[in-house]
Amino acid sequence: MGLNISLGIFINHDILWIYDKHILDFIMSKKIFITTPIYYVNAKPHIGHAYTTVVCDVYARFCRMMGYDVKFSTGTDEHGKKIEHSATKLNQNPEEFVNNISQLFKDLLPILNISNDDFIRTTEERHIKTVHHFWNKLQDNGYIYLGEYKGWYDIRNEAYFEENELIDGKSPLGGEVTYMVEPCYFFKLSAFEDKLLKFYEENPDFIFPISRRNEIISFIKQGLQDLSISRSTFSWGIPVPNDPKHVVYVWLDALTNYLTVNGYPENENQNNDEYWQNTLHFVGKEIVRFHALYWPAFLMAVGIKPPKQIVSHGWWLSEGEKMSKSLGNVQDPAKYCKLFGSDALRYYLLRELPFGADGNFSLNNFINRYNSVLANSYGNLCNRVISFISKYCNNTINKPLVETGDDINFIEQVKACINESFDNIRSYAFHKYLEKLENAVTLSNQYLDNQKPWLLRNSDIKRMEDVLYITLAQIYNITRALYPVIPISAKKVCNSIGMDCNVNSELPNTVTVRTPEVLFPRLDTNDISKFDVYASN
Numbered sequence: 001m002g003l004n005i006s007l008g009i010f011i012n013h014d015i016l017w018i019y020d021k022h023i024l025d026f027i028m029s030k031k032i033f034i035t036t037p038i039y040y041v042n043a044k045p046h047i048g049h050a051y052t053t054v055v056c057d058v059y060a061r062f063c064r065m066m067g068y069d070v071k072f073s074t075g076t077d078e079h080g081k082k083i084e085h086s087a088t089k090l091n092q093n094p095e096e097f098v099n100n101i102s103q104l105f106k107d108l109l110p111i112l113n114i115s116n117d118d119f120i121r122t123t124e125e126r127h128i129k130t131v132h133h134f135w136n137k138l139q140d141n142g143y144i145y146l147g148e149y150k151g152w153y154d155i156r157n158e159a160y161f162e163e164n165e166l167i168d169g170k171s172p173l174g175g176e177v178t179y180m181v182e183p184c185y186f187f188k189l190s191a192f193e194d195k196l197l198k199f200y201e202e203n204p205d206f207i208f209p210i211s212r213r214n215e216i217i218s219f220i221k222q223g224l225q226d227l228s229i230s231r232s233t234f235s236w237g238i239p240v241p242n243d244p245k246h247v248v249y250v251w252l253d254a255l256t257n258y259l260t261v262n263g264y265p266e267n268e269n270q271n272n273d274e275y276w277q278n279t280l281h282f283v284g285k286e287i288v289r290f291h292a293l294y295w296p297a298f299l300m301a302v303g304i305k306p307p308k309q310i311v312s313h314g315w316w317l318s319e320g321e322k323m324s325k326s327l328g329n330v331q332d333p334a335k336y337c338k339l340f341g342s343d344a345l346r347y348y349l350l351r352e353l354p355f356g357a358d359g360n361f362s363l364n365n366f367i368n369r370y371n372s373v374l375a376n377s378y379g380n381l382c383n384r385v386i387s388f389i390s391k392y393c394n395n396t397i398n399k400p401l402v403e404t405g406d407d408i409n410f411i412e413q414v415k416a417c418i419n420e421s422f423d424n425i426r427s428y429a430f431h432k433y434l435e436k437l438e439n440a441v442t443l444s445n446q447y448l449d450n451q452k453p454w455l456l457r458n459s460d461i462k463r464m465e466d467v468l469y470i471t472l473a474q475i476y477n478i479t480r481a482l483y484p485v486i487p488i489s490a491k492k493v494c495n496s497i498g499m500d501c502n503v504n505s506e507l508p509n510t511v512t513v514r515t516p517e518v519l520f521p522r523l524d525t526n527d528i529s530k531f532d533v534y535a536s537n
């Protein structure tokens, strides 16, 4: 397949699959492992949780579209004092409590149209086995010792802090702290200072974005303390092998989920596993330290290579404020999907927030983007072209034999937009990826407005058909490029022109269409308070 404009009379309409840059060139093989963090089950899922999951899903679908064999996992993090606490408050036993909330996270996946291959719960037998095996390895390799911990414990974030790390009497993560003394097992984190720094130097892409990498490096340069990795003041956790008075520190337990999903310990030689070699952990900015520092140190201690990259994103505020039950501003992703469709929510999540930065989730803004981009621009383009073909070309249209300079210009410009759009995937700039595709849609609408097929109908039927075919071919290209973000609508468009979004093929010489249903019905903006998007407590 190639682009041939040398004679100026024939142009290849299929541009998506001739994209020849190595967008994902840092992935060394055709296998890739994509993970979301596993979610704490102390509260119901909200828009912030949906964000991490949707970002991973879009990336996973994009990679699959580019021919990668993707393993994509998500799940729930169910142990720890915080969860025991939340269960007690509701007079429930922890098992019952975690079963209920974990199910809510699981139920949300089909609602958001997530294509995960696995859903892991840290209370599952397979995971407990992994954690035990991993612990024993750390111990056999001499990285665990019994000691006593004194320090400030942040229950909400399940982490200890030194006195000098506290900010205004709270943990640096913002949680309330209590002074605690307990016997516990330690991991010799201090032995990994140099190894970690060397590893970051040799793998400059390991932490994304670079600003987070710098933060981690300066944190390590201040000196690493050994890390307490067991607790004995509560029991809701995985018992420490051979010392069941202790439970395994929830972050050691949680991080190990990634190995469980990848078949450890049966599949013990992770260094030879192609998925493991190409593992991308997507995480929010507040948990970078756990993934980019503790996790590689734990892995190095058992002889497993760290993952490929820790990709961190920013935080959503809700209507300008931190989401909180007490403010009543927790937005419910399931309600958005029910009211506007999962594609619309997915689109907004990726388009609105520059990846890595913080942003504001506002219903008003959501509706504006929905109406202007999805309904008026893209939806309308697809609908008007396909309906027109259906109505005035008897559902069938043929590839032009000759193209004009305007046509070639238009096709080239759309091609440039899609190429530029894809260039942003490597740096996770999903908002720019979509912005460029929006430009391609605008170009298509302009081309139609200039060519005026509705007038050509009375003067030059052949030219009218050529214009429609050329536009349709670009709709198909744009739609496939949009597929990872709006899979349901993209499939509808592809189906209505008898194509498959995921198949490497050009539009055939003759295309038969079916009028599609309206993709994104316009929303009435008179009184948006009628849209109930807030979580009930």
Ligand code: MSP
Pocket: 036, 037, 038, 039, 040, 047, 048, 049, 051, 052, 077, 254, 255, 256, 257, 282, 283, 284, 285, 286, 287, 314, 315, 316, 317, 323
């Ligand atoms: N259980 C740990 C992760 C363990 S992974 C081995 C955890 N869970 S969490 O439920 O608190 O957060 C999970 C993810 O949701 C994080 O990536 C976090 O950044 C994301 N979000 C939670 N609230 C968020 C926003 N308001 N905005 C964007 N994402 C946020 O941490």
